[in-house]
Amino acid sequence: xxxxxxFKIKSVKIMPSVCALLIFIALTSYLVMARTKDVNPQKxxxxxxxxxxxxxxxxxxxxxxxxxxxxxxxxxxxxxxGAALGVNSNWEKGLGNxxxxxxxxxxxxxxxxxxxxxxxxxxxxxxxMFNWGFKHQGNDGSFLGTSDAFHSTSFFVEAVSRSILCxxxxxxxxxxxxxxxYYIPLVHKAAKWMMEPDVLSKGLRNDAPYTHxxxxxxxxxxxxxxxxxxxxxxxxxxxLIKDGIKLQLKNGVNxxxxxxxxxxxxxxxxxxxxxxxxxxxxxxxxxxxxxxxKALKWEESRILKSGVIDTSGNTRVEGQGKEKGxxxxxxxxxxxxxxxxxxxxxxxxxxxxxxxxxxxVASGWDCIKKRKAKHx
Numbered sequence: 001x002x003x004x005x006x007f008k009i010k011s012v013k014i015m016p017s018v019c020a021l022l023i024f025i026a027l028t029s030y031l032v033m034a035r036t037k038d039v040n041p042q043k044x045x046x047x048x049x050x051x052x053x054x055x056x057x058x059x060x061x062x063x064x065x066x067x068x069x070x071x072x073x074x075x076x077x078x079x080x081x082g083a084a085l086g087v088n089s090n091w092e093k094g095l096g097n098x099x100x101x102x103x104x105x106x107x108x109x110x111x112x113x114x115x116x117x118x119x120x121x122x123x124x125x126x127x128x129m130f131n132w133g134f135k136h137q138g139n140d141g142s143f144l145g146t147s148d149a150f151h152s153t154s155f156f157v158e159a160v161s162r163s164i165l166c167x168x169x170x171x172x173x174x175x176x177x178x179x180x181x182y183y184i185p186l187v188h189k190a191a192k193w194m195m196e197p198d199v200l201s202k203g204l205r206n207d208a209p210y211t212h213x214x215x216x217x218x219x220x221x222x223x224x225x226x227x228x229x230x231x232x233x234x235x236x237x238x239x240l241i242k243d244g245i246k247l248q249l250k251n252g253v254n255x256x257x258x259x260x261x262x263x264x265x266x267x268x269x270x271x272x273x274x275x276x277x278x279x280x281x282x283x284x285x286x287x288x289x290x291x292x293x294k295a296l297k298w299e300e301s302r303i304l305k306s307g308v309i310d311t312s313g314n315t316r317v318e319g320q321g322k323e324k325g326x327x328x329x330x331x332x333x334x335x336x337x338x339x340x341x342x343x344x345x346x347x348x349x350x351x352x353x354x355x356x357x358x359x360x361v362a363s364g365w366d367c368i369k370k371r372k373a374k375h376x
Contacts, residue, residue: 052347053169054162054277055115061343062355064116066362067336071113071122074106078125082132086327100326101143102155104133111163115170123172127179130160134186141193147326150203151213153190154220160187161223162274184228191224191233200236211254212268214244219271226278234279241275241284244268245291252298254291259315262302263333269295269341273348289349296345299338300357307364309333335365 058064083089084103091099107129114122133156138144146152164183167176193199194217207213218240225233244254253260254268269292276288302310311318317331325331339358346355 052277054274055112055166055169057277057344057347058112059116061347062358062362063340063343064113066339066343066358067109068113068117071110071117072119072125074110074122074129075125077106078129078132082128082130084129084132088132098147098326099136099145100148100152101133101136101146102148102152103326104129105155105159108159108163112166115166115172120172120175123167123176126163127176130163130183133160134183137186137190140196141189141191142199143190150194150199151207153194154203154213154217157187157190157194157224158216158220158271158274161191161220161227165223165227165278187224188228188230191221191228191230194221195232195236209257210264211244211247211256212264212271214240214247215268215271215275218244219275222275223278237275238282238284241272241288244272245284245287248291248294252294252296254295257315259313259320260298261314261316261319262299262309262311263314263317263331263337265295265299265302266337266341267334269299270337270344273341273344277348292345293349296342296354296357299341303357303361304364306367307360307362308368309335309338309361309364335361335368339365 052060077085079085079089079092081092082104083092084106086103087096088099088103090096107126110122110126110129114120114124114126133143136143136145142149143153143156160183164180164187167173167180173180194203204217207217218237220237221233221240222237225231225235225237248254254265256264272288272292276285276292279285304310311333313319316323317333323331338361342354342358342361345351346353346358
């Protein structure tokens with residue numbers, strides 16, 4: 001999440017004076033930018049942009065400034081042959097008995113960030129991570145031996161599909177046309193495996209307690225369907241979007257394991273935004289937009305003055321749950337997703353307030369990283 005969140009911590013005590021200074025600087029920078037830069041993309045009658053693709057939105061947002069500072073930095077997070085460092089590289093060396101195809105999804109940020117920054121080194125590194133993943137694909141489209149097969153595959157299918165769609169929208173389309181043509185049938189095969197009746201029913205049953213997975217699965221199948229012109233995939237994605245919307249509570253919470261979670265709330269929002277930008281003319285668009293607006297409003301209520309995310313009461317991340325991820329480390333707030341969700345909406349909805357929120361969270365995140373660095 002971001003290129004890979006290198007700054008993972010279990011608990012944080014924030015230095016108020018330092019955070020306050022950082023937030024003041026961030027807000028001052030925003031006000032100067034607002035006076036000097038036109039951030040008014042053309043909008044539809046419903047007050048949302050009508051003619052921007054995803055690359056346009058990201059370029060016009062603060063996402064490159066915050067999340068794509070050096071996209072080729074992902075090289076430090078992968079082995080020479082493209083395996084994600086940690087559980088996958090250890091498995092490859094015989095040092096572990098599990099691997100997860102989802103860990104290869106971080107190539108997505110390298111590819112998209114590389115496109116925006118004009119960094120072919122980053123794009124090549126991201127594609128190398130995808131290559132490693134596809135080397136472990138079976139004839140039926142599944143990834144042989146991966147743990148948590150359906151859920152893990154959904155992450156990877158979304159990452160590859162979005163990356164290829166962005167390459168096709170970019171000036172790099174011709175340069176990478178052979179790689180694009182190589183990946184399309186492979187990711188299509190993986191998406192069709194997800195759609196196998198037994199696989200799909202079991203996968204959705206396992207995903208049921210987690211609302212964010214409705215939007216992740218919808219983005220995976222929807223973007224794969226868009227890429228491959230497969231209407232069966234896009235129709236299934238619409239069903240998942242409908243199911244996700246039905247789960248939202250009146251206060252804007254998208255439930256996780258029977259409660260709220262201020263980290264996974266934004267993971268779901270980001271995947272819903274990605275679905276939305278590729279299906280701008282879908283009849284579900286107003287309902288998705290309404291869900292996102294309510295979800296962002298609730299998330300904002302969980303942001304402290306310092307910009308740090310309040311995790312008290314969370315069912316999964318840092319609160320009550322204290323879940324562990326694939327690398328057997330305790331999960332921490334996905335700040336990259338919180339920043340990305342608000343930053344995307346700032347451009348999509350022409351909402352300067354959302355950009356202020358994104359900058360505030362980015363400042364809080366910086367405080368956390370700097371405090372951790374002092375203890376290394």
